[in-house]
Amino acid sequence: xxxxxxxxxxxxxxxxxxxxxxxxxxxxxxxxxxxxxxxxxxxxxxxxxxxxxxxxxxxxxxxxxxxxxxxxxxxxxxxxxxxxxxxxxxxxxxxxxxxxxxxxxxxxxxxxxxxxxxxxxx
Amino acid sequence: xxxxxxxxxxxxxxxxxxxxxxxxxxxxxxxxxxxxxxxxxxxxxxxxxxxxxxxxxxxxxxxxxxxxxxxxxxxxxxxxxxxxxxxxxxxxxxxxxxxxxxxxxx
Numbered sequence: 001x002x003x004x005x006x007x008x009x010x011x012x013x014x015x016x017x018x019x020x021x022x023x024x025x026x027x028x029x030x031x032x033x034x035x036x037x038x039x040x041x042x043x044x045x046x047x048x049x050x051x052x053x054x055x056x057x058x059x060x061x062x063x064x065x066x067x068x069x070x071x072x073x074x075x076x077x078x079x080x081x082x083x084x085x086x087x088x089x090x091x092x093x094x095x096x097x098x099x100x101x102x103x104x105x106x107x108x109x110x111x112x113x114x115x116x117x118x119x120x121x122x
Numbered sequence: 123x124x125x126x127x128x129x130x131x132x133x134x135x136x137x138x139x140x141x142x143x144x145x146x147x148x149x150x151x152x153x154x155x156x157x158x159x160x161x162x163x164x165x166x167x168x169x170x171x172x173x174x175x176x177x178x179x180x181x182x183x184x185x186x187x188x189x190x191x192x193x194x195x196x197x198x199x200x201x202x203x204x205x206x207x208x209x210x211x212x213x214x215x216x217x218x219x220x221x222x223x224x225x226x227x228x
Contacts, residue, residue, distance in 0.1 A: 035217070045157075045165065045208055045219040059215060095164055099212075106171030107212035108155045112164040 002026045002111065004096045009116030012086055020081040022096030022113055030054070030074040033099045035109065036081050038092035038118075048094070051079060064090075086120045093117050123148050123211050127220035133228040138199045142223045144192040144209035153213035156185055156194045159222075160205045168207075169194065201227075 008020040022034065036048040049060045049070040058070050069082040079096060098111040124147045134140050144154065152172035157165040167176045169185035172192055182197045196203055204227050209220040 044222045045210075047216045047218065050215075050217075061216060099217075102171075105152075106155070106174065107153060108167060108170035108176075109157070109165075109210070109217075110167050110170075110176070112166070115164055 004098060004111055004113035006094065006096050006113040006116040009094065009118045011119045011121060013122050014087060014120055016086055017082070017084045018086060018118060020083065020094055020096075020116060020118070022079040022081075024077040024079075024098075027098075027111075029077040033101070034072065034079045035097045035099060036070060036079075037095045037097055037109075038090075039095070039115075040089070040092040043092075046092075049081065050099075083118070086118075088120050091118060091120050123150060123214050123218055125150075125154075125209055125211050125218055125220045127207075127209055127223050129223060130221060131224045131226070133226055134199055135228045136199055136201060139195065139197045140199060140225065141196075142194045142207055142209075142225075144187075144194070144220050146190045146192075146211055148214075149189045150211040150213035152188050153211060154185075154187065154192045155210045155212060156183075157208045157210065158203075158205050159208065165208060196225075199225075 003025050006022050035050040051058050051070045055072045067085045072079045093115040095115045096113040097109045100110040101107045128143050154172045156169040159165040173185045184195050186193050207223045
């Protein structure tokens, strides 16, 4: 079915690195911008990064810029989030999300992955 | 653009009508979406473009507003509606979410 599946989460020590993957199935992946959104324990939703359909435009939040890098491989239907210098406040569930764009009408997150847990702890 | 939801929590009973408000610091025209999240699950899209119901969403959910003020209304609450609700503006980057409104059973 149409879906996004995240992987790569886990428990990591502060200062270490981790790479998350998000693999798409059953839709034209290269037509969509993809976002990473995280949710710390008991908290709300926070945009982390996003990438344009062809991968030329990339944006990162202030809290992760310089430490996290988003990329994509459309031949593999996969988006990545490379996370370096991890801190305890990066602990969260990380969701991969597809943004649907209806020009001059609405842009919205219509497909979410199940999320992958990242825990930064010594 | 910052978005603020109110209230942050709400208690109601099955069958009640409830409304949640979302205010943006600048106009988002109608680029405003609503999501529902249940514990341990990913959020799900309810309403996009301020007032368009996503496919499969029951008609007891409705959205209204434009510019800087928006409302999500649920008429005749059902047991499965007790969850946390988020608004999100998609008019500008970065996409920003409200802080969430937790709706629980009175």
